[in-house]
Amino acid sequence: MTKVHIINHTHWDREWYFSSMDSLVLSERIFTDVIEELQQQPGVSFVLDGQLSILDEYIRLHPEKMESVKQLIKDRQLFIGPWYTQSDANFVNGEAILRNAMIGIFESKKYREYMHVGYLPDTFGFNAQMPTILNEVGLDNIVTYRGIDLDKQITEPYFKWISLGGEDQVYAINLPQGYGAGMLLEPSQAYVDGRLDPAVDFIKNYSKSDAILVPSGNDQLPIVHNLPNKLEKINELGKYDYIISNYPIFIDEIKKMQLKEYRGEFREPTLARVHKTIGSVRMDIKRAIFDLENKLLYRTEPLLVIAKQINLDISNQLILLAWKKLLEAQAHDSLAGCVSDPVANDIRHRVKEADEICISIENIILKELAELLSLKQTEVLLINPTPKYFKGIKEVKVLSKKANVRFYDNESEVIHTEYIAPRENILEETPGGNRYITEPGYYILTVRLTCELPGLGYKVFSFEEVDDREKMQFLTNTKIKGKEISLEFHDQSVDLHKRDYTIQDFVCLTEEGNAGDTYDFSPLEGSEVFNLRFHKCHCYQGKNDQIMILHGSSQLPATLENRKLKKSDQTFTYQMTLSINEKDQISGTISFLNNVDSHRLRLQLKTLDDIKHAKAGVPYGFINRKNKSVQNWKQAYAEMPVNVEPFEKTISALTPTQEIDVFTTDTKEYEYKDKFLWLTLIATTDSLGKPDLVYRPGRASGDTTKKGHVMMDTPDAQLRKQAITFKFHLNVNEGERSEDNLSNWREQLVQPDISYQRQFLNLFMYRIDNKISTGNIQTTELKRTFSLLEFQKDCHVSSVYPSYYYQNAFVVRFENPTNKKVQLPLESFFKGFSYQCVNALEEKLSFTDNISPYSMLTILVKPLY
Template identity: 25%
Template sequence: MTPRTHVVTHVHWDREWYRPFEGYRSRLVELAERICDDVGSGTLASFHLDGQTVTLDDVAAVRPDVADRLRCLVEDGRVTIGPWHVLADNQLVSAENLVRNLLLARRACGRTSSIGYSPDAFGHPADLPRILNGFGIDTALVWRGAPPEHARFRWTGPDGAEVFTVNQAYHQAEVLWDAETAAQAVGTFVENERRRLPDGPWLLLNGGDHLAPVPPSRRSDALAAAESATGTAVVESTLSDFFSEARRAVADLPVVDGELRHLGDRLTFLLPGTLSARGYVKALNDRAQVLLERFVEPALVRSSEAAHHDLLAHAWDLLVKNAPHDSICGCSVDEVHRETTVRAERVLEIGDQLVRRVGLHDGADLRGRGKLAHDTVDVLVTSGDGDDADGIVEVDVTTAPERVVTGLLDPDGRPVAVEAVELGPDQWFEADLDLMPDTLRGARHRLAFVAQAVPALGSAVYTVVLGDRATCAPSTSSGRTATVGGRVLTVADDASLTLTDADGHTVSGLGLLRDGGDRGDSYNYDPPLEDLEVVPRVIDVRVHESAVRTVLEIDAALATPQGLTPDRDARSATVVETPLRVRIEAWAHEQTLRWTVRLDNRADDHRLRWHVPVAGSPTSWSADTHWSVQTRPFTPVLGELPSEPGLEAACGTSPAHTFATAGDGPGRVAVLLDALPEVQGVVEGGSSLAVTLLRSVGWLSRFDLRSRTTGAGPAFEVAEAQSHGPREVRLALRLGDDAAVDLAVHAARHHVPFRAEQVRTAVAWRRTPERTMPRVAGALVSAFKRAESGDGAVLRVANPLDVDADVRIDLPSWVRTTRDVRLDESALADPVQVEDGRIAVVLRPSEVRSWHLGH
């Protein structure tokens, strides 16, 4: 049989990148109308309108008539679209964000592509095969991050999910662009593909970024000449037809396991610097995800208000629109990231409003302070954890003037240790549909305490006792040493921590901040030829001690070079002082050490990382990503620099979601993360885990890097990517041999701390009065949300570890039936009647299960 080249005409559409969204949309509307004309007239037999349905919404907002024409062509199968709502960077967003992305696509368009199309993402997580399988998709088209030696392979995830995968560059618009060279260009393409896969079939993706491609019908002579020269058949086709033939053509494919973050060949860049470019973008996205997934969705399961669910759908639509690789990755022009920031802030505003509305329904009025408290004030503590849990609480309350905090009572009326710092006068404004606008003036107090046994995905009420004499303030002293639970904590001159345990074992250099130059761009880290690394200088240390916690508060400064020399080969001689405040907290009830680092960045072109030494000579480290744990090697900071054009140096930075760990036994270290997705196991200068806190660069892309030997986009200056101004990051550290399941739980609780808010009036109940939420022991809750059908709820639990997990689920009192479902919420089994209010299952390593819970 004559091998065939399938020509699939398409466009790759970035909603925003080197132009803001509206600039691109004006072009998109023109392109959409042209596609409708060409497909409608037969000039184009078919067209792939990228892998994202959001283009339909974007066109419909200004040209509903064109959007209607497109939808008709999609329903006829002549235009294909999806399966995603947006083409997300699928490493930097959560697993549930990806699931909502696919669900949004199905809401937006009744007929979406069955091909897992994601060729331009900057690498792919190990869990993507299972996410695609969960929507009935058993194929993937990828490019960046795929092993370059394999044109086709079976990609398997940690749970055994598998997709037939094609490794193909999507940008081949130039092949048919010029009539005079098209025949030769097609022939060259076929011969190059023949070297990768001798017997075909081959896929020519006729299109590229934001281009109106040339229809194959206009190059019929060139295609005929190419067929004759290469001995192939060149046919206009669809992705579905190509994948069908490609699967039949190969019997024995290589298997590729885990994440796709392989170093590519020429012009196939992984672009790992996007993990840390514009860290403020990642931080806002993470806050919004946590709010929707862990607090709003569970709360709305019991809400019958259609307006609440419509607002939640709107919030997810906004958040998912921040997920494209040029948006969440921080590699667009400044105007784009001003808009993504506002989008995320809108999501936070919607989420907070929904939490308040559900609280009001439950009798917990969170709308401001109300009448200023004189004797007591209630604080509502809400958990995003899937199991009943203890956790730290920090919350501000406002009371009548001259009143101070004298104690705290738990939901059972028992005294609880509390730390209270008086912050002075406070002014508060509140208004609502049933509240006249009002401004109150009182006194503000900052409380810290440990809430115990807060119900899973539920709430508990703590009562603050007020008086006229402060009794709960921490003591403050000067000095660099504190003793907590037999451990001695000492601050070094460089603001790192030395810990000596009760046995006299000492570990130094914990949390050392190291700042080095970065002459790169938003895509790639690129150190100066003559780099200069600086560490902080301690100015002052204060020790705050209370019954709740001990805090080492460090004022320090970084003597940071202002930027780079004019030739960009070294850091400048001009130095600016970067103020730092580092808080290291040791809470009395736990072994975790918690860092908060606040800085005011005033320098350019540098990277600040937080290091923890790892004893011995470890060869690998691990981190969680989505629903599984991935193991990576310790590496040099940067691999061998490329000497040929169009190549990229290996960079050991990798994505992590809630924890990274390395070492064995007592020497094991585990870093708990919060919106800091870039981690590296570094071998230079002694083994350490390095977490990127800040990366400052001033260019979208440059063509003169040493770590990447050509541009990755246009050479635009992007001053706001220098990330000047205040930045605050949270990390935590656990030392010793935690059981794997305990580490996952600690990390999840660090990443999703309790919400705590003062209530307007006293709450009648003390703990969530009826178990309306599931309680999951032995695994992590990934989602608890209203079902897409509107009937019942969906509960999803995950075992991210490499051992079996015995899981017990106590179901809400309203649940009458359970049914196994896929990620897309379609049924996998018949409903089962609930008899004892419980599900008991064993989750295999890395297994995820979803149930529909019915009334």
């Protein structure tokens, strides 16, 4: 007889249309009730949504419950973790998903144990590399809901999910009717016949297993009281054998089965909506989250590693606090932006706080390092936060009494100048007493410096202040060129020329109305898509590149209502700057002030021939995607399966003869069709959820059309009067570029410019410079150049960060983002250090110097002393 495993749980959205404080108040009562009910029912268990943050917040309210919680966890009645929050799995960097599990597991140790289950029951689809990520934190399973197509992808709800590289795998449990399939558990014939037995019947249509899982719970629902008695009565009424269970027990059951295998991602809106266009709503929040994610990974963490190795000690608790605030913002609803305006403000504030932690950590490290180096005012300290030797261009900020600086032995170019005028009657505190002076004027210069930097270290560069300044040469034509590529402004558009071919209207902006909500873009029926044209062009010659500045303005409908009336009543202005260097690499910046409501703005790139497929960056690799037909979609899908997809930093459009690669950290959403590739800049809207959209018919997402709920306006999601700047880089290649080459390009572009000048003209150039006391710094003599590690270029480093578990140790994680196995010369990489292979939890693994395709290798590094 079929045994149905009933697992009682609550799904706990930390915030949504309600705030995290609302959730906290709810948890105070519901979690207390959970503890008390479990204590009275020894045979009952409960899953606290797989995220530790909500328990931490509850225990801060009720520290006296700590021992009870620990005992329930020990008795396997209460299941917590492994995640810190319920992360999005499409628009979050793979390293950030790892940190979510690492921090959740690290913090769970105070409660004794965590649930060894990759539990993500409501995430809006999954990237294809989740098996690799889960294996790296010691998990061999996952529980999912959205994104799977049980007819076309995998025909059973219980299966093995294989990574893109084929080496990593997890046991996958899909909840085809969601995490609320068995909610309420009412012991009545109406409930059993109308809800519970049919839920099992549905699963049995796809599974031959005699073990079936039905979760009992829903959003913010309390524990089911008297569960044993209720199940006893339900078993008298139903046709299946219903038993109290938990996820570890059921996972042990499916491990005994013969399971089918699946390799790939889950983005199909068949059983449930995945909101395929959610990657562009509330772009102000998303971009702040993307920026913070990159700052933590590529600036703050490696800076802490360098600092600790030169005896500048800063507590790991600060970086943990910053990560926690980011992880709260990366919960699936929070990052998606399908939240109310007050909640959006809460998210912005948390990201702001975490950003300030990162900036201040960096400020302290750089200032104390500058003091140890006795840096002069005409010297600049540059940091290389990656273990790979750097040769190229860095942008540095320099404060100078003169309008130009010249670096010794290095080519430099001032690309931006800001003059700060003198100030009178300024108080100066001196040992002889206070006096009032006239503070002299000075210049804040942005300098492009050609330099070489050692791996994971720093170098000091000297400059002189000079009066003369080379002015950027104005080009009389409207064309810029590199070695083989040129861009030409012609008839309000930009054409690309390369050797024997031309792509007309190669790059532009497109704009259209958005009748959707904070979940999905939806086109306004009958409205047109505007190509935004340029009307003025100026071209310049720089030292290392040529620059084209384009200006444009268009008349657009100010509101959705005006768009319906075909009334273009708002002047929308925009600027695009394009540059080409001698290596034919194109860089671009788009800027505009958003003064139009309910619209979508995208960057459009054009290829020579039709695009046959796209290659998108995903965690620790790349995935090839082809467009799918959307005809007759209403028969099989919960929403239109539009070909709008996520990418991580790089997206490539491949034609039979050409590949165009795009790098950006400012968006993670693209679409292609025919010869066009689009990257979404913004999609603005006025509502949390709307019913009957073109791409999403029927009920509104967000509960706004449920009985008793109300529609919720989101005026902040219109991004009114927000100044938007979007940066990108392009490569135009003949034929397909190797994944190794593409990864090297991505790594070079993602590395930040980190510099510091020890100056006294403006003590607020760095956030807390004027409050950092350096009087207690040891006068240890430091070299002017320092390198902790320096790897050869044919390896890829995913992250470098201080150890979570060992004092003075740090972690280096290598990745292999290619489809071929690689071997690393670890002995030469870590000469002078003790090192061992570990996973992300820093648990020791068998030694290997090989990395499987699309996978990673984590090394724990300790000094020999």
